[in-house]
Amino acid sequence: MKHKDISVLLQKADELRALFVLGQRVIPFLEEIFIFVSEIQPLLDEINNSIQENLKKMPSASKQLSKVTEATEMATTEIMDIVDGILYKVDIINANFKRLIDISQKNRENPIKLLESIYKSIKKGQDLKPLLPSLATSIAAMKNVSNNETDKILRETDELIQSISNDSSSIMISLQVQDITAQQIAAVNNLLETIQGKLGTILAHFHQSDIGELVHHEINYDEKIKVSQLHRKVAFDPDAVEAIANKEVRQQQVDDLIDKHSQGGVEAIEENFSQDDIDALLAGSGADEEAIEEIAEEEVADIQGGAAEAQDVVDAQEEVAEAQDEEEDPFAQFSQDDIDALFGK
Amino acid sequence: MIFLVVDDSPTMRRIVINALKTFGYNDVVEAGDGQEALERLKETKVDFVITDWNMPNMSGLELTKAIRGDASLAHLPILMVTTRGLKQDIIEALKARVNNYVVKPFTPQVLKEKLDAVQKALQGS
Numbered sequence: 001m002k003h004k005d006i007s008v009l010l011q012k013a014d015e016l017r018a019l020f021v022l023g024q025r026v027i028p029f030l031e032e033i034f035i036f037v038s039e040i041q042p043l044l045d046e047i048n049n050s051i052q053e054n055l056k057k058m059p060s061a062s063k064q065l066s067k068v069t070e071a072t073e074m075a076t077t078e079i080m081d082i083v084d085g086i087l088y089k090v091d092i093i094n095a096n097f098k099r100l101i102d103i104s105q106k107n108r109e110n111p112i113k114l115l116e117s118i119y120k121s122i123k124k125g126q127d128l129k130p131l132l133p134s135l136a137t138s139i140a141a142m143k144n145v146s147n148n149e150t151d152k153i154l155r156e157t158d159e160l161i162q163s164i165s166n167d168s169s170s171i172m173i174s175l176q177v178q179d180i181t182a183q184q185i186a187a188v189n190n191l192l193e194t195i196q197g198k199l200g201t202i203l204a205h206f207h208q209s210d211i212g213e214l215v216h217h218e219i220n221y222d223e224k225i226k227v228s229q230l231h232r233k234v235a236f237d238p239d240a241v242e243a244i245a246n247k248e249v250r251q252q253q254v255d256d257l258i259d260k261h262s263q264g265g266v267e268a269i270e271e272n273f274s275q276d277d278i279d280a281l282l283a284g285s286g287a288d289e290e291a292i293e294e295i296a297e298e299e300v301a302d303i304q305g306g307a308a309e310a311q312d313v314v315d316a317q318e319e320v321a322e323a324q325d326e327e328e329d330p331f332a333q334f335s336q337d338d339i340d341a342l343f344g345k
Numbered sequence: 346m347i348f349l350v351v352d353d354s355p356t357m358r359r360i361v362i363n364a365l366k367t368f369g370y371n372d373v374v375e376a377g378d379g380q381e382a383l384e385r386l387k388e389t390k391v392d393f394v395i396t397d398w399n400m401p402n403m404s405g406l407e408l409t410k411a412i413r414g415d416a417s418l419a420h421l422p423i424l425m426v427t428t429r430g431l432k433q434d435i436i437e438a439l440k441a442r443v444n445n446y447v448v449k450p451f452t453p454q455v456l457k458e459k460l461d462a463v464q465k466a467l468q469g470s
Contacts, residue, residue: 169364169367169452169453172360172363172364172453173450173451173452173453174450175356175360176356176357176360176449176450176451177450178354178356179352179354179356179357179428179449180428180449180450182354183399183428233353233401233402234353234401235353235399235400235401235404236399237398237399237427237428237429239428239431240428243428243430243448243449243450244450246430247448247450250430250448251447251448251451251455253430254430254435254446254448257432257435258435258439258445258446261439
């Protein structure tokens with residue numbers, strides 16, 4: 001072997017040694033990366049699941065809020081229509097008062113003219129008999145005005161005032177939408193708070209992990225602000241807004257139920273309405289029966305299992321309602337008649 | 346006759362009280378939840394309770410159970426006025442022994458009918 005060949009070999013061996021030294025230095029770093037990725041994977045899975053879960057809830061929240069908008073629009077339109085009607089009636093009442101004032105003036109003018117004529121005649125010592133025809137005409141005219149026109153105007157005005165009173169009651173009924181929409185918004189706030197809580201937990205995990213050290217900008221997040229506590233505490237029925245949509249039939253159905261109760265007690269209702277009613281409910285809907293039962297059972301099991309937070313109940317009701325949403329279920333809510341049927345009128 | 350109107354919504358309390366006044370019932374006390382209602386019942390001799398269901402701290406259903414469980418109050422007539430109209434809700438209310446049930450939104454006429462029905466039933470019993 002030539003001297004030149006040996007020096008090349010030594011140079012290559014030196015390069016190889018440098019490569020091994022580099023490898024030895026890189027391996028612990030690669031191990032750290034491996035550990036880091038394995039630790040981060042559950043967190044990324046959690047973030048992924050949470051985002052998916054919360055994204056699923058968003059359409060429901062949007063749907064609830066859009067129902068609130070619909071309900072308030074409907075109530076506002078109703079109230080505006082009623083107020084328009086009231087203003088129209090007030091105009092008629094004003095016109096009637098003007099007519100009554102005119103009639104009252106005429107009623108005063110005629111007797112005054114007549115009395116003046118009588119006064120003059122007596123003063124001049126004239127015979128009053130020639131005045132008798134005009135006296136009779138004036139009396140008849142006064143009676144006629146008094147009996148017919150005035151009475152008619154007063155009757156009409158009385159009816160209008162009664163009608164305005166009914167309109168005021170209708171406005172009061174329409175204003176009940178405030179309570180109903182407040183409950184619906186409270187349900188959405190509750191949902192937002194659940195999402196806030198979950199995102200807050202993820203953020204805490206994120207900052208506690210190694211990856212958190214890579215983030216230079218602190219996320220400005222005030223965990224003390226709870227959306228549901230920005231207003232007075234509102235207990236809510238998550239389906240409150242449905243009350244407006246079915247207001248015509250609900251009371252009727254509830255009354256029927258109460259009538260039945262008055263005849264046979266609670267047991268009778270439960271017997272009457274248990275399986276048959278469920279069958280009727282499901283048979284009438286286009287929803288997947290198994291899916292509904294499955295959702296309901298799963299959610300009920302979760303709730304009974306002790307993991308039940310208020311949101312679980314809301315979610316359960318929402319999911320069941322969504323599954324049933326394909327066709328309106330006339331038996332889901334009960335009217336006043338159902339209630340009457342239970343309690344007896 | 347003194348009414349106790351229990352609802353966490355001031356709007357609803359006002360609507361119910363307004364309706365009661367048009368029926369000629371001017372003596373009304375009010376409460377924002379079940380707990381407050383129980384306090385009012387200790388202070389005032391109430392003849393009739395009209396309560397909402399969904400309320401913070403103590404619901405209308407819990408209030409009904411508390412009233413029925415108290416010998417000095419158990420006789421009080423209770424009318425539930427709520428948005429809850431599901432069959433299961435009504436059964437639960439009946440089990441708690443409410444005297445009648447009105448679903449929101451209601452008309453003053455329906456409220457009057459139910460008040461009269463409860464009073465008539467109590468007079469008959």
